[in-house]
Every structure is written in C-alpha cells, then in structure tokens.
Amino acid sequence: MxxxxxxxxxxxxxxxxxxxxxxxxxxxxxxxxxxxxxxxxxxxxxxxxxxxxxxxxxxxxxxxxxxxxxxxxxxxxxxxxxxxxxxxxxxxxxxxxxxxxxxxxxxxxxxxxxxVPVGVDYAQAAAATDAGATAYHAVSAIGEVTSGSRVGVIGLGGLGQIGARVAVLLGGEVHVTDVRSDLEATADLLGAASFTTDADRFAGLGLDVVFDFAGIDTTRLALSAARPGGRVVQIGAGRPEATLSIVDLVVRRLELRGTLGATKEDLVAVYALLASGALDxxxxxxxxxxxxxxxxxxxxxxxxxxxxxxx
Structure with missing residues (x-):
C-alpha cells in the first residue's frame, strides 16, 4: 500500500x-x-x-x-x-x-x-475523531458548560470553531476573541454573542469559563477574562510555555484545568450532532x-x- x-x-x-x-x-x-x-x-x-x-x-x-x-x-x-x-x-x-x-x-x-451514522461524510467523520471529540469533551466534561453559562473562546481555528459551537448548543452565551478580524462572520454563524480582536475588551468580560484553544501565550488572557471563582480550560498548546499571573490565579480564586483527548462516548455524541446538522x-x-x-x-x-x- x-x-x-x-x-x-x-x-x-x-x-x-x-x-x-x-x-x-x-x-x-x-x-x-x-x-x-x-x-x-x-x-x-x-x-x-x-x-x-x-x-x-x-x-x-x-x-x-x-x-x-x-x-x-x-x-x-x-x-x-x-x-x-x-x-x-x-x-x-x-x-x-x-x-x-x-x-x-x-x-x-x-x-x-x-x-459513522448516515448523513456524516468521511471527511467529517475523520475530523470528529480527535478535533471534534476533544473540543466536545473540553466544553462539556472539563468546562462543564450548561444552559446560561457565560463562556469565552480564545482562538477560532478548527478546534475553537467546534468548541464554540458545542458551547452554544449546550446553552452557553459564547464570547469569542481571535487576532483575525475576518473570523467575526464565522463567530456569528456559530451563534456567538460577541466577537472581538481587542484583548483588553475580552479581558473585562468576567466569564464563568474560558477555553484557550490557541495556547500561544494566551493563558494569561484567559485568566484575566474569567470572573472571580471562574474556570479556565487549556486545550491549545501552540507554544510549550506560557507566562501567567500567579496573583490573578490566587487572589481571584481561579481554577486552571488542562485537557487532552476524549472518550468513545464523546465521539458518539459528536457524530450525532453532525448527523443532525446542528454541528457543521x-x-x-x-x-x-x-x-x-x-x-x-x-x-x-x-x-x-x-x-x-x-x-
């Protein structure tokens, strides 16, 4: 072969x-x-x-x-x-x-x-095995997004787009930031409540949970955007190291969780969303x-x- x-x-x-x-x-x-x-x-x-x-x-x-x-x-x-x-x-x-x-x-x-269920093509099925299931697991199991959660997404690449859409489907109010201004239309299509390229504006949102899908020294931004007692979930690892504020973490009682991969059950759930058309x-x-x-x-x-x- x-x-x-x-x-x-x-x-x-x-x-x-x-x-x-x-x-x-x-x-x-x-x-x-x-x-x-x-x-x-x-x-x-x-x-x-x-x-x-x-x-x-x-x-x-x-x-x-x-x-x-x-x-x-x-x-x-x-x-x-x-x-x-x-x-x-x-x-x-x-x-x-x-x-x-x-x-x-x-x-x-x-x-x-x-x-792979009817209605899901091979390209979708392949992307779902890791990117789809990883994003789903991060948002649903690690971030624990539920209806009414105020959610932040950093990085609207392939993984971030899936994560943002899953958070919307779970009932979250999703706010997105990315350095690419042309991704605002994509954020709208995903159902996001807001989009910005302005890190300072994003940092002031006071969110329940923030997902960092970029990992390009963006963990500090994620922590600054979370409310006191909020949670940050690190998925992206675009760079091996990051600088963050320990004072921010301690004084505002923030929780920082890392996650990698998913379960077969997560993949089954993603396939169901793809088959229904809710996730595309x-x-x-x-x-x-x-x-x-x-x-x-x-x-x-x-x-x-x-x-x-x-x-």
Missing part, C-alpha cells in the same frame, strides 16, 4: 510502499477514506513531544475514518464494508504507537471503532498525495477550519 513515512525529526514525510496490514485477534483493517491533518503531527515532526510518536519510522495520522476491509478472529459487532471512525483512545493508537492514517489502510483494535464544522480537503503540502499550509497558519486528506 502507499503511505507517508515520518523518519526523523525535522525531515519531510517520505512516500513509501508498505505491506498491507493484517488483522490479528480483536483487530480490524480499515480502508482509509479520510485522515485529518493535525498540529500534533507537526509537533511530532518538530520533535516537540518527548517520547511521541513511540518509534520511527512510522506512518502518522491519528484522525481516521473509512470502511472495514478485514476482520480478525473474535471480532463481533462489525462487518466488512461498515463505515467507521477510529477513536484515538489508546496510548498506542494509530499515528502515535503504530502506523496511522496517512496510508491506504490502517490497523485498528475493535474497541477503538465507532460507527468548516473542513478543507486535500488529496492523499498532497498530505505534506497540507501539513505545511497548516504549519504556516493558512488552513481554514480543519484540514482532511481524502481518497
């Missing part, structure tokens, strides 16, 4: 021919129809995440959707041809601990599979041959919404 290999830090992905994976007991082989491109992959390629991926060379790509091609011994509940997403819930998951979705086929544990994230698609170019556009900040490779 055709695949893209990550071979060393700082090196571009290399096109390779690899043997097709074979399903062992409790495993399935998935024909990859879509694979999401993620900033995490760029961090891996830059050597910014110690110990991850677990080895090289490896096929990156942890946001995967496709059709079941082969069942291993003991697998029940799925049949060849079923449309599935692979939930990245295991520490040795695809693109991290074993070959991932930047290939024509990928191996999955049956426990990682989530059926912006997705840019590229061909599988253009995965390196797509990652470079993502690195330069030129991607709109989430980027997904389709075949």
């Amino acid at each position: 055709k695949a893209w290999h990550f071979v060393a830090t700082g090196e571009p992905l290399r096109p390779v021919e690899l043997p097709d994976p074979v399903a062992g007991p409790g495993q399935v082989v998935v024909d990859v129809h879509a694979a999401g491109l993620c900033h995490t992959d760029i961090s891996f390629m830059n050597g910014e995440v110690p110990g991850m991926p677990s080895h090289v060379p490896i096929v990156l790509g942890h946001e995967i959707a496709g059709a079941v091609a082969e069942l291993g011994a003991g697998v029940t509940g799925f049949a060849v041809g079923d449309r599935v997403g692979i939930a990245p819930v295991l520490h040795d998951g695809p693109g991290v601990g074993r070959d991932g979705g930047y290939a024509e086929r990928a191996l999955a544990q049956v426990d990682e599979l989530v059926p 994230p912006v997705i840019s698609t590229v061909g599988f041959d253009a995965i390196p170019d797509g990652l470079e556009r993502l690195r330069r900040g030129e991607a709109e919404g989430r980027t997904v490779a389709v075949r």
Whole structure:
C-alpha cells in the first residue's frame, strides 16, 4: 500500500510502499477514506513531544475514518464494508504507537471503532475523531458548560470553531476573541454573542469559563477574562510555555484545568450532532498525495477550519 513515512525529526514525510496490514485477534483493517491533518503531527515532526510518536519510522495520522476491509478472529459487532471512525483512545493508537492514517489502510483494535451514522461524510467523520471529540469533551466534561453559562473562546481555528459551537448548543452565551478580524462572520454563524480582536475588551468580560484553544501565550488572557471563582480550560498548546499571573490565579480564586483527548462516548455524541446538522464544522480537503503540502499550509497558519486528506 502507499503511505507517508515520518523518519526523523525535522525531515519531510517520505512516500513509501508498505505491506498491507493484517488483522490479528480483536483487530480490524480499515480502508482509509479520510485522515485529518493535525498540529500534533507537526509537533511530532518538530520533535516537540518527548517520547511521541513511540518509534520511527512510522506512518502518522491519528484522525481516521473509512470502511472495514478485514476482520480478525473474535471480532463481533462489525462487518466488512461498515463505515467507521477510529477513536484515538489508546496510548498506542494509530499515528502515535503504530502506523496511522496517512496510508491506504490502517490497523485498528475493535474497541477503538465507532460507527459513522448516515448523513456524516468521511471527511467529517475523520475530523470528529480527535478535533471534534476533544473540543466536545473540553466544553462539556472539563468546562462543564450548561444552559446560561457565560463562556469565552480564545482562538477560532478548527478546534475553537467546534468548541464554540458545542458551547452554544449546550446553552452557553459564547464570547469569542481571535487576532483575525475576518473570523467575526464565522463567530456569528456559530451563534456567538460577541466577537472581538481587542484583548483588553475580552479581558473585562468576567466569564464563568474560558477555553484557550490557541495556547500561544494566551493563558494569561484567559485568566484575566474569567470572573472571580471562574474556570479556565487549556486545550491549545501552540507554544510549550506560557507566562501567567500567579496573583490573578490566587487572589481571584481561579481554577486552571488542562485537557487532552476524549472518550468513545464523546465521539458518539459528536457524530450525532453532525448527523443532525446542528454541528457543521468548516473542513478543507486535500488529496492523499498532497498530505505534506497540507501539513505545511497548516504549519504556516493558512488552513481554514480543519484540514482532511481524502481518497
């Protein structure tokens, strides 16, 4: 099968021919129809995440959707041809601990599979496995947004757009800030109550919970925008370190929570929102041959919404 290999830090992905994976007991082989491109992959390629991926060379790509091609011994509940997403819930998951979705086929544990409902296309299904489920988990489980919550969102990229929309759907009053003024129309479409590029204006809103989807030294801003006793949820890690006010944290009794990933149940919930049409994230698609170019556009900040490779 055709695949893209990550071979060393700082090196571009290399096109390779690899043997097709074979399903062992409790495993399935998935024909990859879509694979999401993620900033995490760029961090891996830059050597910014110690110990991850677990080895090289490896096929990156942890946001995967496709059709079941082969069942291993003991697998029940799925049949060849079923449309599935692979939930990245295991520490040795695809693109991290074993070959991932930047290939024509990928191996999955049956426990990682989530059926893709009618009305959800492969690109949406792939983006939902990590970006969608991570944003949903952050807003619903970690941020605990409920009806009437006053919510702040920093960074209206692909993840932030999903998070903002989920917060609206949960009944939150959502206020958004981003450095790009052209994203105001996007914020309106998502149902946000306000949008600003003015950090000082955002800092004075006194919000119940603030989600930092940027992580580009924006944690301090998130803390300043929360009300006394409020909560900040850190999702973005655009830079490995940030400067924040300990005085702000202590005197105003703020809570700072970090979060990474999600559960299969979160992915099921996101698929339901996609199928209903309530959630319709912006997705840019590229061909599988253009995965390196797509990652470079993502690195330069030129991607709109989430980027997904389709075949």
